[in-house]
Amino acid sequence: MDPTGLDLPPLAAAFVFGLLGGAHCIGMCGGIMSALTFAVPPSMRSPARLSGLLLGYNLGRITSYMVAGALVAGLGTLVALTPQARLALQVLAAVMLILMALYIADWWKGLLRVEALGRRLWTHLEPLGRRLMPVVRVPQAVALGAVWGWLPCGLVYSMLAWSLAIAEPWRGAALMGAFGLGTLPALLATGLAARQLGALIRHPATRSIAALSIIGFALWQLWTLLPLSAGH
Known part of the structure; x- marks a missing residue:
């Protein structure tokens, strides 16, 4: 199995990372979600409209993620022209998984x-x-x-x-789509004031269990890439 392929484990890892990175998403986009809610006149503020x-x-947000994932993965096809380059991208993908897991467990914030x-770019788009x-x-x-x-x-x-390491545009888009879907619960909870869901996502035990699972998956990826593993 190609460890940067797009079977269920990578998609699940991307979804979990989005889900448990929700606290950061609330800080970045939570204000916009609240603004969307309160911009609607009270007389029109029905649950269906909100x-x-x-x-x-x-x-719209997740679509942009998927476009970016496809573009970056397309760039990866140009980079991964040799076995050595592909191996380097695969190692990068596994290392990024570990760093992401450290972030969602609140053990290390260097990713920020x-x-x-x-x-x-944002100064022009904002x-x-x-x-x-x-x-x-x-x-x-x-x-x-x-x-x-x-x-x-x-x-x-x-x-x-991680999408760069996948080096296939449609796979990069799918990976970013899974990540974006993972961020949905936290942001929807903010917009709809669903505090219980937000509290569960932010609970240290929830985040630690998920982080350890992702680290285990990343270590498995690295093990499959080791030259010595071919002899087992």
């Missing part, structure tokens, strides 16, 4: 330092997003989410590094 706006925003990479607010229609929410999907985020960049 849910439509929140889902529309997240549809890479957010500076996208700030220049004014566009601001012009879409206040949001009162679903198409507006989708467009706003598509813009906000490019907000500089260490978690997203970490997943994109």
Whole structure:
């Protein structure tokens, strides 16, 4: 099995990372989710309308993640032209998994330092997003989410590094889609004030168990890449 292939374990790991990285997502996008809720006049603030706006925003956001994943994975096809380059990308993918697990368990926050990479692009996109607010229609929410999907985020960049290692555009898009779906519960909980779900996601035991599972999967990936493992 190709350890950077897209069978269930990588998709599940991407989903779990998005799910348990939700606390960071709330800090980055939670204000926007709340703004979507309160921009609707009280007389029109029905559960169906609010849910439509929140889902529309997240549809746009996840679509941007998938586009970015496809682009980066396409770049990976150009990089991985030799067996040595492919091996290096596979090792990078496993290492990024370990770093992501350390983040979601709150054991190490170094991933957040890479957010500076996208700030220049964001200075051009943020004014566009601001012009879409206040949001009162679903198409507006989708467009706003598509813009906000490019907000500089260490978690997203970490997943994109994994997409680079996959080196197939459709697989990169699928991986980022799984990650984006994982972030949905925390952000929807913020928009709909579902505190119990947010508390479960942030619970230290939940995060530690998930982190250890992801680390175990990453170590298995590294083991399959070791030359000595071929003899077992």
